[in-house]
Amino acid sequence: MNHETSSPKEQHTKNAGHHSSMNCVSKVPIFNHLSPEQMTEIKELSQSLVLEKGDTLYRSGEESDTLYIVNSGRIRIYRITESGKERLLKILHSGEFTGEMALFTESLHESYAEAMEKTVVCTITRKKFHELLLKYPTIALATLHELAYRLKSAEAQATRFVTAKVESRIASFLIESINDADNPSSEIVLPMSKKDLASYLGTTPETISRKLSQLEDEGLILQKSSRRIKILDAEGLKNV
Amino acid sequence: MNHETSSPKEQHTKNAGHHSSMNCVSKVPIFNHLSPEQMTEIKELSQSLVLEKGDTLYRSGEESDTLYIVNSGRIRIYRITESGKERLLKILHSGEFTGEMALFTESLHESYAEAMEKTVVCTITRKKFHELLLKYPTIALATLHELAYRLKSAEAQATRFVTAKVESRIASFLIESINDADNPSSEIVLPMSKKDLASYLGTTPETISRKLSQLEDEGLILQKSSRRIKILDAEGLKNV
DNA sequence: CGCGGGGTTGAACATTCTCAAGAACTGTGG
């Protein structure tokens, strides 16, 4: 994890933090259903790392041999397209992980990971995670489960985005947002800036802005502030 | 695997074929490195199924509790988008598998799988595969490896397709095709009709046709026949 | 020889992007 990077901006914070931090592992779905002893064992294998807002966890092109699990905070995962544009892949929240490829082959990162706020991540090296998987098949199973789910999502998203119009992409995104956060009112708060949202949906901020206004004109949503949106007609949205 | 489908077209071929077919399992990467006894055990868990051209393996909305491994032949996996258009996700060749989600949760298929020619698939039910994974951690590891790889590919493709112009998507596809088939000459044969290719790349046959002609005008490729394309300037293609 | 499906081409049309300018918001320091 030595960064001989030459970026003028910022780097890994050097403060690798406390070893074997406590709650690092406990929030992670794939580690559920383990006995206390197993938990302890895992905690000993992992190291925690503290990132400040804007810090980079890894960059495209760097060697990848570590699994990162977010303990608290948020990590932005994005790629740079051939045409030099940034495209947001996902935002990792507490309990989610990245670096799955690292676990199986010598490979290089193809994306960038950057802390959106102060964030604590747990790190486990490929070697150690391997041992873990072989020792506890249920962890392997849980990880498989998670990857299968992600694959399905990725495919669903790819399908939707490649063909659908921007308007439908936005509509889908809004509907998913309702489902995600258990909303009593059907009001959602965008989890990112519109710039990021545009990048995530494969379009531009301008278009997002216009389409949202359009949806508002059609009476499907209500923009209460730049980040807060109230869904007026979820059914209508689905048919966009 | 009872199909109470009411489609007038065609269904599963009923001839569920020979039980525990021989080479079904032997071609599958995730089953490599196993002892002969283990192989035998696996063979006993699986059943083979013969599909004729055009037969459906599964449809969107059907319950999914089986892993399918292609022994010989090809399977077209596609989705229908909200707007009712077909979008090709991938083509499974010998040794590849589908149904990964089936393995972990009660879930429904969201895609369609259809034989492109006479095809033999091996089937393993969720329950049996689970037992297998728990018993042989190395299989779990190999499966994880495969899924991680697929996830990476899916993400890469999603990124590329969402932002890139059709022209670049085609160029990328051509370049990958060179790499895939070890080509002495840099001549490739499209693995599918242009109609399917269009669906795969998220565009229309018309646009494919036009863009290919354009690439030819630019001296990057040569269309020898409707399916055969010679790459004249791979470097140039990469910069499209 | 005629039929049918894929493939190609053209022209009108729809969608989205780009660039540019201005408005609204956020956080900071006085």
Added chain:
DNA sequence: CCACAGTTCTTGAGAATGTTCAACCCCGCG
């Protein structure tokens, strides 16, 4: 608490990119 600077967001107009629809071609096949 206010003013300022740096963003982010919105809006407009023109340009680029792809889609649609319709006609036509080509080729394999009965």
